[in-house]
Amino acid sequence: MNTGILYGKALRRENLDAEEALFLYTGAPLAELMALADRLRRETVSGNVVTWQIDRNVNITNACISGCKFCNFHCRPRDRERVFITSPEEYARKIEETLALNGDQLLLQGGLHPDLDIDWYETLFRELKRRYPAIRLHALGPPEIFHIARISRLDPETVLKRLMAAGLDSLPGAGAEILDNDVRKRISPGKCSADQWLDVMRTAHRLNLATSATMMYGHVETLRQRVEHLVKIRDLQAECPPGNYGFIAFIPWIFRSSGTRLEAEGVKGAFSPQEYLRTIALSRIVLHNIRHIQASWLTVGKETAQMALHGGADDMGSIMIEENVVSAAGARNRFDAAGIRQAIREAGFTPRLRDQLYRFRD
Ligand code: SF4
Numbered sequence: 260m261n262t263g264i265l266y267g268k269a270l271r272r273e274n275l276d277a278e279e280a281l282f283l284y285t286g287a288p289l290a291e292l293m294a295l296a297d298r299l300r301r302e303t304v305s306g307n308v309v310t311w312q313i314d315r316n317v318n319i320t321n322a323c324i325s326g327c328k329f330c331n332f333h334c335r336p337r338d339r340e341r342v343f344i345t346s347p348e349e350y351a352r353k354i355e356e357t358l359a360l361n362g363d364q365l366l367l368q369g370g371l372h373p374d375l376d377i378d379w380y381e382t383l384f385r386e387l388k389r390r391y392p393a394i395r396l397h398a399l400g401p402p403e404i405f406h407i408a409r410i411s412r413l414d415p416e417t418v419l420k421r422l423m424a425a426g427l428d429s430l431p432g433a434g435a436e437i438l439d440n441d442v443r444k445r446i447s448p449g450k451c452s453a454d455q456w457l458d459v460m461r462t463a464h465r466l467n468l469a470t471s472a473t474m475m476y477g478h479v480e481t482l483r484q485r486v487e488h489l490v491k492i493r494d495l496q497a498e499c500p501p502g503n504y505g506f507i508a509f510i511p512w513i514f515r516s517s518g519t520r521l522e523a524e525g526v527k528g529a530f531s532p533q534e535y536l537r538t539i540a541l542s543r544i545v546l547h548n549i550r551h552i553q554a555s556w557l558t559v560g561k562e563t564a565q566m567a568l569h570g571g572a573d574d575m576g577s578i579m580i581e582e583n584v585v586s587a588a589g590a591r592n593r594f595d596a597a598g599i600r601q602a603i604r605e606a607g608f609t610p611r612l613r614d615q616l617y618r619f620r621d
Pocket of ligand 1: 450
């Protein structure tokens with residue numbers, strides 16, 4: 260194996276296996292990896308455009324029976340001091356603020372509440388769409404779909420169909436972390452397994468529900484498990500029926516350990532810009548069948564996100580009018596609309612506001 264042969268395979272959009280991806284990840288010079296990823300990005304997304312989005316993260320509830328060790332946001336359902344379920348009045352206020360800021364979408368996420376079943380979510384989505392038909396619902400994720408199916412005694416496909424009929428526009432790739440069951444047993448034992456996560460996404464792709472994929476890295480996983488995660492995502496995307504959305508974007512982000520149970524167990528999240536840039540570049544190279552790679556400025560900050568735009572990423576994500584989960588574990592980066600446009604221009608690109616399907620809005 261040598262880097263030149265693997266670069267050639269990548270340029271021909273041939274699948275790299277986990278061994279080959281690991282060889283590049285650990286052995287290729289960062290500048291070469293970024294240049295290769297930049298070339299692939301420019302062949303995939305034409306022009307000098309970098310997209311961004313305005314949405315608002317609203318947390319449906321913080322009650323959660325999962326207890327992931329990296330999550331400072333949730334609380335036990337019986338913790339009466341801390342538990343909340345967002346009320347209709349709060350949704351109304353937050354949506355009206357979002358629309359006033361030219362936002363077009365709610366990113367709705369929350370814990371695995373033991374009592375909120377399919378009927379409850381259908382009612383919520385229907386009511387939000389009835390009052391605000393223009394707002395798009397980018398909501399839940401495979402662990403929530405799996406959990407709602409379990410407590411509603413349904414299969415995930417029925418849950419997805421009913422939620423789509425009620426107003427679900429797209430499914431975030433939340434809760435992927437690292438798609439390896441040994442890793443999941445250590446950091447999120449209460450969540451669905453790697454195969455269950457992939458199965459929910461496979462079903463969503465068959466139903467032509469637009470989705471994204473994520474990876475949270477830098478905790479207990481090995482580098483091999485990291486690249487295997489990419490390979491699993493790429494292979495699932497290859498199964499997507501032709502013409503359906505599949506994974507529209509891939510978003511890797513780093514684990515932030517501050518105040519988490521994992522930190523108490525001695526697992527510290529150490530941010531390395533070089534490692535992040537390597538991860539973005541490898542994502543573009545391995546995931547040749549996913550169009551958009553997002554730089555997660557929220558977790559890595561402006562400068563590193565700007566560099567990522569030169570090494571495979573073509574999107575800056577959302578200005579996130581409200582974000583509670585990553586911020587609760589130590590991420591403190593902030594942008595407004597002018598700031599994100601400026602950051603994209605400073606990096607040498609043309610900013611374009613987009614929606615969840617990457618259609619331009621300006
Ligand atoms: S990450 Fe999600 S599923 Fe895990 S504990 Fe937090 S709220 Fe619950």
